[in-house]
Amino acid sequence: MWIEDLKDHIGEVVTVKGWVFNRRSSGKVRFIILRDGTGFSQVVLVKGIVSEEGFNLSHNIPYEAQIEVNGRIKEESRAIGGVEIEALDLKIVFLPHEEYPISTKSHGIDFLLSHRHLWLRSRRQFAIMRIRNEIIKAARDFFYERKFINIDSPILTPTSCEGTTTLFEVNYFDEKAYLSQSGQLYLEPAAAALGKVFCFGPAFRAEKSKTRRHLTEFWAIEPEVAFMDYKGAEELASSLIVYMIERVLENRQQELEILERDVDALKRIKLPFPVISYEEAIGLLNKKGNGTKYGEDFGGDEETLLSESFDRPLIIEKYPKSIKPFYMKEDTENPELVLNFDIIAPEGYGEIVGGSQREDDYDKLLENIKEHGIEMDTVDWYLDIRKYGSFVHSGFGLGLERTVAWISGIHHVREAIPYPRTLGRLYP
């Protein structure tokens, strides 16, 4: 039986397999905290109730030994999960060859990251991975409920989407290829084929960034919708975020508790999200004593400063065209601006969504491509979408790890992904 199902079988005698997570002894009563991947549960070994052989085996049983416990499930308020297993018998299936390196005490981040494959077994990581899974599932459900089609973009690409300096280059037979920075360029043609589409996959950026918001490999959820303007995309992104939070609050209470997440801050996340323009954001920053000038992009400090004024995610729209990528639609009311938006998470987690209406005018797009110095032969296929039946369309990308970090209330995105890839760290 799996630990997560124990509470439904109180009074029954069952066999549970798992690993020794922690143990305590009080002479003739011994306690083992068992984990099996679905949860943690206390096993009680009372001399006289458990078999003598089982009791003897439990003496100084090593951490992470894999054992099999036969026992009765009892309601017990003092135990984690509210139930415990009163052991009748205990068997050791596998003993560690060496002492398990990760203890219940504190460790440094270098050590933990080098032992990420083992670190995943700890309680915090267990909780984070389960919240990540819930968020992924919620996002898929959200799009399927709205009849979106999942179209995944290629990882190996001949071109760049977000600038050439941050590309990972790989050999592709006799050619050069790059790891994808975003699925968006491939999603726009898919939207012309299937209307409402989304992709969910990894993105790679060779940025030499060392901050709590950066990974070189991260996962993005990217929808692209035909006949939708940037306002529609703002609403879609807001609804998605609210949906993900509702699902985590509903299904992952135990995990939020393990992480000591301030749940009230999540419960405040409701529609609609506040919307301000880039220009208003500059004004707000200047009022707060920050010296960002019109025409400059926001850094981490600015994002935090802006989000502090709101208790829900903040939408900032219509940035200057000069600081944004070539594919964003020019604002017809002010050609200096583009019809884009970023969503800044509260509590200093930074930008979690970037989106825009896409440039649907063939000539304007061609002009942008030339201005950005992008090689024509790598993007001519992308121009075809405007050449053969252009259409109003919008989309956005949501950074999964930043979203998971925010909702989980953890400090750094590296804990929000099973095996983080950061600057200079490729192991394990």
Added chain:
RNA sequence: UCCUCGGUAGCUCAACUGGCAGAGCGGGUGACUGUUAAUCAUCAGGUUGGGAGUUCAAGUCUCCCCCGAGGAGCCA
């Protein structure tokens, strides 16, 4: 790439203006019938990241290198 901080026992850290390298956890042994990072007793455990230099004496000071963290720029 730049700035800042750090590297001492398996792990987390201490060691004053240079003067005998120490503690907790983990490990071994033992005690304890309700523990929650249990507690208590006891034992073992060290090429102080690497190299060079200054000095009677270097974990500590100087120089070079390696590794890590935090941040900036850029971004989700």
